[in-house]
Amino acid sequence: MRSNTLSRKEQICVKAAQLFKEKGYSAVTMRDLAAAVGIKAASLYNHITSKQQILSEIILDIAQQFTDGIETIATQETDAISKLKAVVSQHITLTADNPYGMAALNNDWMHLEGKLEYYLKLRSAYEKQFKTIVLEGQELGELKDVNSEILLFSILTTLRNLYLWIPKKADLEKDKLIEELSEILLQGIVK
Amino acid sequence: MRSNTLSRKEQICVKAAQLFKEKGYSAVTMRDLAAAVGIKAASLYNHITSKQQILSEIILDIAQQFTDGIETIATQETDAISKLKAVVSQHITLTADNPYGMAALNNDWMHLEGKLEYYLKLRSAYEKQFKTIVLEGQELGELKDVNSEILLFSILTTLRNLYLWIPKKADLEKDKLIEELSEILLQGIVK
DNA sequence: GTCTATAGCCGGATAGAC
């Protein structure tokens, strides 16, 4: 843990992520961002080199955390259900930490220029690990033999969009949410 | 069913929705759109009055269909589970019909200017009906007594993002998808 | 490290010929 005073550059990136969530990368101008930080647009360039760089840092930082995290989960020696719960937990934790960055990750990745390929590589690696966990769970009979593509889509979509929901819950009890969301995703909702 | 030759205006709106899905409303220029249609930017204005109008038509058309559809479902006299299946079916049908428009509905609604309030009203109405179905299902003991906000978020998010997945399935068998997705959302995935 | 000023480009939209 480092000091809780953010550098100017960090302030800028945090504000940028908030604005990107509201309007999307393309619709946020450097003047908007500067005003939100409380300086003039030209002054931003003492701290960052381009609008593009801000987006890259926001997205790649989070994407890396997800990919690293699922590698760790995948190599643990437990059942598929425990691994899926760990994935749910990771999504909730990272989203609660940085909901605005999650929005950029979900909605603005296509505006990455130089780093687009690298991002796509991280995303593929993530999806591959997730898929492996599910397929192993099905082979070992822990999970139902439903269409795995639909299953993967359904769960991953819910997890990827937690950023829309979590910030509205001011008094979020994280451990409770992990339990309840895992229950709904894994066990369904019909009595 | 009307003629399957689209008017120029319809061509423009269809292409626009495709481009909006790829890059978002703000990042698509009238020059991009014109090139995709095969004319020059100025010529677009013989068919539409503004970029804003294109967005409004794409989004409000679909939003209206969803709100009308769920009103019909909600007033039927069946159990909550049947109603939820009907909602799943509606989402799959409307998304398969117009996946690009669904993308705009999900991602670009905040760029509506004059029609933003009307859109928000439609969305609120939709969510209210959905919530009522779920709460009734819980009261009557058809659905588990899990946290209804998490339940609503989870299912609605999956349904709203079908546009990302459905177009990749060229040989989509709609009825099968309705059955399989309903099964996963309602009954869960654990054996 | 912030400012003012501005370069240089690209955006949506219009005018008017054909």
Next chain:
DNA sequence: GTCTATCCGGCTATAGAC
């Protein structure tokens, strides 16, 4: 109904004073 030409405003980013 499409075109060329263009207006005018806003965009990212830079230059250089303080």
